[in-house]
Amino acid sequence: MSEHLPTNIVPLSSITRFDVSKPRVSGCSAKSNGKATSCGSSAGPEDLPEEIWAKVQDHPCYSEDAHHYFARMHVAVAPACNIQCHYCNRKYDCSNESRPGVVSEKLSAEEAARKVMAVAAEVPQLSVVGVAGPGDALANAPKTFRTFELIHEALPHIKLCLSTNGLALPDHVETIAAMGIDHVTITINMVDPEIGAEIYPWIFFRHKRWEGLDAARILHERQMEGLEALTAKGILVKVNSVLIPGINDEHLIEVNKAVRARGAFLHNVMPLISDPAFGTHFGLTGQRGPTPAELRKVQDSLGGDAKLMRHCRQCRADAVGMLGEDRGAEFTLEKLTEAKPYDPKKREMYLSVVERERADRQKAKEMASAPEKIAETPLLVAIATKGGGRINQHFGHATEFQIFEVTSAGAKFISHRRTDKYCVGGTDDGDAMTTTLAALEGVAAVLCAKIGDKPKQRLAEAGIIASDDYAFDYIEASAITWYAGHKGAAAASASA
Numbered sequence: 001m002s003e004h005l006p007t008n009i010v011p012l013s014s015i016t017r018f019d020v021s022k023p024r025v026s027g028c029s030a031k032s033n034g035k036a037t038s039c040g041s042s043a044g045p046e047d048l049p050e051e052i053w054a055k056v057q058d059h060p061c062y063s064e065d066a067h068h069y070f071a072r073m074h075v076a077v078a079p080a081c082n083i084q085c086h087y088c089n090r091k092y093d094c095s096n097e098s099r100p101g102v103v104s105e106k107l108s109a110e111e112a113a114r115k116v117m118a119v120a121a122e123v124p125q126l127s128v129v130g131v132a133g134p135g136d137a138l139a140n141a142p143k144t145f146r147t148f149e150l151i152h153e154a155l156p157h158i159k160l161c162l163s164t165n166g167l168a169l170p171d172h173v174e175t176i177a178a179m180g181i182d183h184v185t186i187t188i189n190m191v192d193p194e195i196g197a198e199i200y201p202w203i204f205f206r207h208k209r210w211e212g213l214d215a216a217r218i219l220h221e222r223q224m225e226g227l228e229a230l231t232a233k234g235i236l237v238k239v240n241s242v243l244i245p246g247i248n249d250e251h252l253i254e255v256n257k258a259v260r261a262r263g264a265f266l267h268n269v270m271p272l273i274s275d276p277a278f279g280t281h282f283g284l285t286g287q288r289g290p291t292p293a294e295l296r297k298v299q300d301s302l303g304g305d306a307k308l309m310r311h312c313r314q315c316r317a318d319a320v321g322m323l324g325e326d327r328g329a330e331f332t333l334e335k336l337t338e339a340k341p342y343d344p345k346k347r348e349m350y351l352s353v354v355e356r357e358r359a360d361r362q363k364a365k366e367m368a369s370a371p372e373k374i375a376e377t378p379l380l381v382a383i384a385t386k387g388g389g390r391i392n393q394h395f396g397h398a399t400e401f402q403i404f405e406v407t408s409a410g411a412k413f414i415s416h417r418r419t420d421k422y423c424v425g426g427t428d429d430g431d432a433m434t435t436t437l438a439a440l441e442g443v444a445a446v447l448c449a450k451i452g453d454k455p456k457q458r459l460a461e462a463g464i465i466a467s468d469d470y471a472f473d474y475i476e477a478s479a480i481t482w483y484a485g486h487k488g489a490a491a492a493s494a495s496a
């Protein structure tokens, strides 16, 4: 069977570190971190109501757990936009650039459907296809919906997803519901038009261009109307907010309250990208993006029970693959003629592996966790992973680290941090280490599948412990076990 599995998934037979033969903690007596979990009404590792878990369990953006197992792709069928944001310039195009709004080729609905078939044949993890630009999905509504129709006819199991600024949303809620589109993202950066006027120079609405406060007021009203109409129909809405320091950083608490009151499922606060080279208004006028610490501060200020997305990778409008990887170059239009036919058995086999892996990973986590007796100082642990919920990437091959906040009681995903590959063409690259050390700021340990003596030494000099003792083990259980052996380091750094 293993020859059918994607390379980043390790067969269960390779699990050695955790004794999965011990009795499973499950059912009504289940305990997680010493706390009883609810019985009968919740499901999945994220403790969601069963009907919600059923909708998000294979959506890599709506469930942090799912992003370890499932892939998404964006199809670039929506070039036009009906508003202008000061942070967006869709004219800039680069195949090496990974950020929203960037694409290598724009597609017709038919081309997009062919591309989805080709990717589904190669990537059994594929579960979601989204339209997220390069412009706005609903400013190109006929093409967006035609694309979804074709995909649904060919691959009915694929979830459909769209991203919009919300201006045209109220006009399309009925169609979205009728087409079975269960996931919609709205970018909402303000609920106060005074702040909106600093972000949006103009909108185009009802055959007319609007500017200033009028534009921001219309946009705000349409966003709230669209959000309410979607949630009333049981559609899961994720709200994206771009964090723009000095403009909406303090205001995002109000945005969070407003969108939660209207039933938004998830709030994704994303850092502004404003490199002047991209030619956006903000980039050219010196508006900076937030630091990782500023981003985290705003996320943490949104209240303990706010459901936040912290694992967004701010993908290109033609991204393909697991979050954090982009296999778009393998599926360009000219390569589609070589595409293999889709084989549903490959996907079924993959799903059964994921089901077992998820259950065993959860069990390993519960077995490694100790009930919280005293307040412990959490440590940040960086993980090198290619997916599957395991520590399965060589330190030198990592282009990002997943950061977990860890105590003896649990390991919580906090964010990802991008870096450059340490090993380039088989040689150790000194500049990459500088980037990696910056990315690992505040991190106590790196857990990876393999690391050479030289980088291990460089990390040690920077006060970071690197370990490949947990190679191919589950992330959370390993991080908790590592923490248990290094609590002293936490106490020492807290008192330093």
Ligand SMILES: C[S@@+](CC[C@H](N)C(=O)[O-])C[C@H]1O[C@@H](n2cnc3c(N)ncnc32)[C@H](O)[C@@H]1O
Pocket (backbone or CB within 6 Å): 081, 087, 088, 089, 100, 101, 132, 133, 134, 135, 136, 137, 163, 164, 165, 185, 186, 187, 240, 241, 242, 270, 271, 272, 273, 274, 280, 314, 317
């Ligand atoms: C390219 S847009 C496409 C969907 C739609 N037009 C919208 O704006 O919601 C996808 C996401 O990228 C975000 N985005 C675009 N440019 C950005 C930038 N420079 N920095 C951070 N986020 C950005 C948008 O706010 C939106 O949430």
Ligand code: SF4
Pocket (backbone or CB within 6 Å): 081, 082, 083, 084, 085, 088, 089, 101, 133, 134, 135, 136, 165
């Ligand atoms: S709404 Fe989306 S596509 Fe339009 S300008 Fe803003 S970020 Fe760009």
Ligand code: SF4
Pocket (backbone or CB within 6 Å): 060, 061, 072, 132, 311, 312, 313, 314, 315, 323
């Ligand atoms: S941009 Fe964020 S929400 Fe959209 S596909 Fe990428 S990770 Fe998911």
